[in-house]
Amino acid sequence: MSTTPSLSSDHQASLIDGKAFATALREQIREDVRSFHGTHGVTPGLAVILVGNDPASEVYVRNKAIQTHHAGMRSFMHMLPETTTEEELLALIERLNKDPEIHGILVQLPLPNGLDARRVTNAIRPEKDVDGLGEINAGRLAIGLPGLVPCTPLGCLLLLKDQLGDMRGQHAVVIGSSNLVGKPLALLLLAEGCTVSVAHIHTRDTAALARQADILVVATGCSGLVRKDWIKPGATVIDVGITRVTLPNGKTRLVGDVVFDEAVQVAGRITPVPGGVGPMTIACLLKNTLTAAKLLVTGKAE
Amino acid sequence: MSTTPSLSSDHQASLIDGKAFATALREQIREDVRSFHGTHGVTPGLAVILVGNDPASEVYVRNKAIQTHHAGMRSFMHMLPETTTEEELLALIERLNKDPEIHGILVQLPLPNGLDARRVTNAIRPEKDVDGLGEINAGRLAIGLPGLVPCTPLGCLLLLKDQLGDMRGQHAVVIGSSNLVGKPLALLLLAEGCTVSVAHIHTRDTAALARQADILVVATGCSGLVRKDWIKPGATVIDVGITRVTLPNGKTRLVGDVVFDEAVQVAGRITPVPGGVGPMTIACLLKNTLTAAKLLVTGKAE
Numbered sequence: 001m002s003t004t005p006s007l008s009s010d011h012q013a014s015l016i017d018g019k020a021f022a023t024a025l026r027e028q029i030r031e032d033v034r035s036f037h038g039t040h041g042v043t044p045g046l047a048v049i050l051v052g053n054d055p056a057s058e059v060y061v062r063n064k065a066i067q068t069h070h071a072g073m074r075s076f077m078h079m080l081p082e083t084t085t086e087e088e089l090l091a092l093i094e095r096l097n098k099d100p101e102i103h104g105i106l107v108q109l110p111l112p113n114g115l116d117a118r119r120v121t122n123a124i125r126p127e128k129d130v131d132g133l134g135e136i137n138a139g140r141l142a143i144g145l146p147g148l149v150p151c152t153p154l155g156c157l158l159l160l161k162d163q164l165g166d167m168r169g170q171h172a173v174v175i176g177s178s179n180l181v182g183k184p185l186a187l188l189l190l191a192e193g194c195t196v197s198v199a200h201i202h203t204r205d206t207a208a209l210a211r212q213a214d215i216l217v218v219a220t221g222c223s224g225l226v227r228k229d230w231i232k233p234g235a236t237v238i239d240v241g242i243t244r245v246t247l248p249n250g251k252t253r254l255v256g257d258v259v260f261d262e263a264v265q266v267a268g269r270i271t272p273v274p275g276g277v278g279p280m281t282i283a284c285l286l287k288n289t290l291t292a293a294k295l296l297v298t299g300k301a302e
Numbered sequence: 303m304s305t306t307p308s309l310s311s312d313h314q315a316s317l318i319d320g321k322a323f324a325t326a327l328r329e330q331i332r333e334d335v336r337s338f339h340g341t342h343g344v345t346p347g348l349a350v351i352l353v354g355n356d357p358a359s360e361v362y363v364r365n366k367a368i369q370t371h372h373a374g375m376r377s378f379m380h381m382l383p384e385t386t387t388e389e390e391l392l393a394l395i396e397r398l399n400k401d402p403e404i405h406g407i408l409v410q411l412p413l414p415n416g417l418d419a420r421r422v423t424n425a426i427r428p429e430k431d432v433d434g435l436g437e438i439n440a441g442r443l444a445i446g447l448p449g450l451v452p453c454t455p456l457g458c459l460l461l462l463k464d465q466l467g468d469m470r471g472q473h474a475v476v477i478g479s480s481n482l483v484g485k486p487l488a489l490l491l492l493a494e495g496c497t498v499s500v501a502h503i504h505t506r507d508t509a510a511l512a513r514q515a516d517i518l519v520v521a522t523g524c525s526g527l528v529r530k531d532w533i534k535p536g537a538t539v540i541d542v543g544i545t546r547v548t549l550p551n552g553k554t555r556l557v558g559d560v561v562f563d564e565a566v567q568v569a570g571r572i573t574p575v576p577g578g579v580g581p582m583t584i585a586c587l588l589k590n591t592l593t594a595a596k597l598l599v600t601g602k603a604e
Contacts, residue, residue, distance in 0.1 A: 037539065048352075076376040088515035118447070134392065134441070134445075135437075135438050135441035135442055136437050136438060136441055137441070138440075138441035138442075139436070139438055139439070139440035139441030139442075139444065140437055140440075140445045141442045141444070142441065142443070142444040142485060142486075143440050143481050143485075143488070144481065145420070145437075158532065168504040169504040169506045171505075171506070171511075176353075177492055179444075179445050180448065183444060183445075183489075183492070184444075187444070187485075190479055190485070190500060190502075193502075194502040194504075194506040195499070195500065195501050195502070195504070195506070196499065196500050197497070197498065197499035197500075198492060198497065198498050198499075199497050200492075200495075200497070201473065202471040202496075202497070203351065203473075203497040204471045204473070204496040204497070209473075209497065225483050
């Protein structure tokens with residue numbers, strides 16, 4: 001690749017404010033929930049299941065429950081002991097699958113050892129699979145059919161569509177190929193008409209590929225992976241990574257997979273960490289719960 | 303991209319002989335079928351359903367049936383009139399889903415107008431979905447779980463693994479993003495550890511992306527799309543396209559998406575058309591039928 005024209009030395013990427021976007025999205029969902037209730041007499045309900053006592057998972061689950069409640073929906077928490085058997089968990093899911101007051105079911109991952117996450121995830125009725133991690137929703141996404149899409153990739157997509165509008169023909173490079181983020185986001189971007197490249201741990205020259213990206217999405221969990229020279233001037237950078245690092249003074253700070261202070265000098269637009277993709281995930285969970293309720297009650301998403 | 307070193311003027315890519323590979327694969331399947339029958343007393347059975355009188359479909363279906371029979375399996379043809387209703391077709395599929403003598407079910411596409419191909423495809427029990435086109439098999443492929451994979455992409459993958467062995471870190475560029483070939487093949491190559499780029503009708507500079515490919519797969523149906531200067535010297539080229547063109551003398555000839563005479567001067571290895579990917583498709587259908595029979599009878603694929 002020949003050298004690309006550099007931007008002026010005082011260039012600063014515009015910030016993609018995921019926090020503000022998520023707040024507005026939640027407010028919109030709150031209004032839609034009210035109007036849906038007015039029309040159909042139904043309040044969307046989300047059941048969240050936590051097994052065991054992982055402290056991080058407890059925080060996530062609590063935040064999901066509170067935000068669900070704030071959006072005017074019903075929120076049901078099922079906090080089960082570490083000793084829960086797979087049969088007990090599957091029996092609970094089966095009960096929730098049949099419960100007409102429940103429109104979304106989420107099992108917080110990771111599960112304790114001995115519980116098969118794949119089997120448990122697939123046991124959720126596809127219409128209520130608001131995490132979009134079951135085989136049928138994964139298949140519908142791969143084929144390009146409507147369905148429930150995993151929350152973090154959906155959040156990235158909403159930010160990108162808001163920033164860029166029509167993305168047809170843009171080259172999107174996704175670094176990271178997980179089932180939770182990288183692969184579903186690659187399929188979403190392909191459905192938007194992007195040329196899509198997926199890089200990962202085996203990729204030989206990730207920097208050279210990243211430099212071709214009009215849209216660069218980084219979801220690796222390797223803090224500080226993406227440096228200034230990985231970014232094409234003017235590119236839109238979405239940083240999904242979030243890692244807590246300890247500073248020399250002993251304090252801790254959340255950082256992304258992108259070296260923000262460098263990237264901001266080159267990128268056209270960039271999500272900060274925190275306050276970028278992070279807040280979108282729960283907002284998209286609420287969006288999926290409303291979508292699921294609409295599907296279950298009316299047979300169509302809108 | 304700077305100019306890449308050119309190969310010597312008498313360079314000729316080595317041919318990937320899909321016809322010979324498919325013949326050997328079918329022979330191997332024939333032996334496995336015999337041995338499977340010896341162990342379990344079960345002969346794999348494939349049901350092929352054709353609706354209407356499309357002449358090309360009639361040829362395909364007949365070839366599938368004959369090769370199934372030649373592989374020592376049971377072959378059942380269901381040729382239904384154009385007037386068949388969706389209810390009748392779904393009832394037949396339901397009967398075959400339950401029939402213990404049937405291990406694979408294939409509905410020849412396209413279906414006549416008025417029949418919903420997606421609904422019909424999804425009605426096939428996933429364990430018998432030997433075309434791998436149902437939502438559950440698509441989801442399992444996207445997630446990276448074992449399942450039944452569409453026949454043409456599986457054929458491409460088998461040829462590539464035979465030629466290249468471990469493909470981790472190789473840059474695979476797939477031109478074409480259909481549900482039948484491009485997308486499933488991209489997911490298969492990702493699972494093999496390739497860096498994967500997908501180009502399509504909206505891609506701005508397909509040639510520049512193609513030139514980066516260690517593995518170039520072309521599945522567009524645009525005959526003659528890929529020229530000499532699209533190919534990195536030494537790359538492995540898989541040409542999935544197959545189009546019948548009329549020559550100036552009035553005769554017809556089958557050609558691929560790659561201008562073979564040019565590509566052969568640059569590529570390291572290349573599939574011819576015909577005789578490359580084409581013969582692999584039915585061989586992989588037989589392979590999938592045997593896999594399905596093993597799964598249904600023993601609960602595991604091997």
